[in-house]
Amino acid sequence: MAAEADKMRKLDFEEIQIPPGPRLGNIVVEVENLVKGFGDRVLIDDLSFTLPRNGIVGVIGPNGAGKTTLFKTILGLEEPDSGIVKIGETVKISYVDQSRGGIDxxxxxxxxxxxxxxxxxxxxxxxxxxxxxxxxxxxxxxxxxxxxxxxxxxxxxxxxxxxxxQGGNLLLLDEPTNDLDVETLGSLENALLEFPGCAVVISHDRWFLDRVATHILAYEGESKWFWFEGNFESYEENKIARLGADAARPHRATYRKLTR
Known part of the structure; x- marks a missing residue:
């Protein structure tokens, strides 16, 4: 009871609160050589990464690149065409489908x-x-x-x-910053930075990702993704160093054909 009362005293009801979920174990999500297609297109080709326990991962890429498909694969709503997606035993995922079909x-x-x-x-x-x-x-x-x-x-x-x-220790947030006012956006940023679990955030807002992201998972064309430790600005600098100045300009999603 005393611990619960202490939690209540610490809460600022004017700000967004992200309650701590169960304590995470050593494994959050491990993805190894993931291949995932849609129709005759490969969206994700040979992707490997390990989610950090206390990280905030920004997922970036053009519309149609496969960002939401990646979420659904982590959730088990989609099966990999090949590769492994391992979810840690202590993981509790918080996610609400963007279609919101269950709302009256x-x-x-x-x-x-x-x-x-x-x-x-x-x-x-x-x-x-x-x-x-x-x-x-x-x-x-x-x-x-x-x-x-x-x-x-x-x-x-x-x-x-x-x-x-929902009280999860792994948040999957699909474009949460869309159309947020400045006050709510700032409140969300602070809440994420204080959250003791792991968050994976699909966002087109580079300024938001500069402030909160510890890692970036970026679509780089031809069904290829790149895992980077750092915020969006650091990722952009790394991308230009690897691929040249033209790589920093927006490009539409391109895919390789899926062969079964």
């Missing part, structure tokens, strides 16, 4: 997040439901909006609130 459009966003309860469990910590929802930029009457009429940015914030309340 008639329910208020407050009900969707809190199940209509005044207090809710955020991980293993109980906190006031309205304060938790407000931390994602939904103040006062905004909390009563039906989920079916939310804007794209509001749906993104709702998705973030649903993901972070």
């Amino acid at each position: 459009p008639k329910k208020s966003l407050f009900e969707v997040v809190s199940d209509g309860l005044d207090f809710m469990k955020v991980g293993q910590v109980e906190m006031p439901s309205r304060a938790y929802v407000a931390a994602f930029g939904f103040k006062g009457p905004d909390q009563q909006k039906p989920a079916g009429v939310l804007s794209g940015g509001e749906r993104n914030r709702l998705n973030l609130a649903l993901t972070l309340k």
Whole structure:
């Protein structure tokens, strides 16, 4: 009880909170020689990496490169065409599908997040439901909006609130910064930096990744990915040194053909 009370005292209900999940063991996710295709295209070709226990990994690449497919493969929703994806025994994943198909459009966003309860469990910590929802930029009457009429940015914030309340020690966040206001974005950055677990974040926001990323997993064309230790700016410098100045310019996704 004393430990729980101490947690409550430390929480700032005005800010986004990411509750600590179970303690991670030595293995988070290990990917070895992963090949994954879609139709006749190879999206991921011979990818290997090991997620660090306390890392924040930024996943970057053009639309259609296979970023969400990688998430679904880690989740076990997609099977590798070849290679190994090993999930540690202590890992609890927090993830909400971007399609949000299970949300009742008639329910208020407050009900969707809190199940209509005044207090809710955020991980293993109980906190006031309205304060938790407000931390994602939904103040006062905004909390009563039906989920079916939310804007794209509001749906993104709702998705973030649903993901972070799960209490996992591995967060898979699919473009969480889209349409966030400056206050909510700053709150998310601080929460991620204080999170004791591991986070993997798909994002097109280079400034966000400069501030929070410890590692970058980057699509570099022709179904190839590159694992880099450092933030986005350091990765860009490394990429130019390896591939030349032209490599820094945006390119559309290119693939090799899948042979079975």
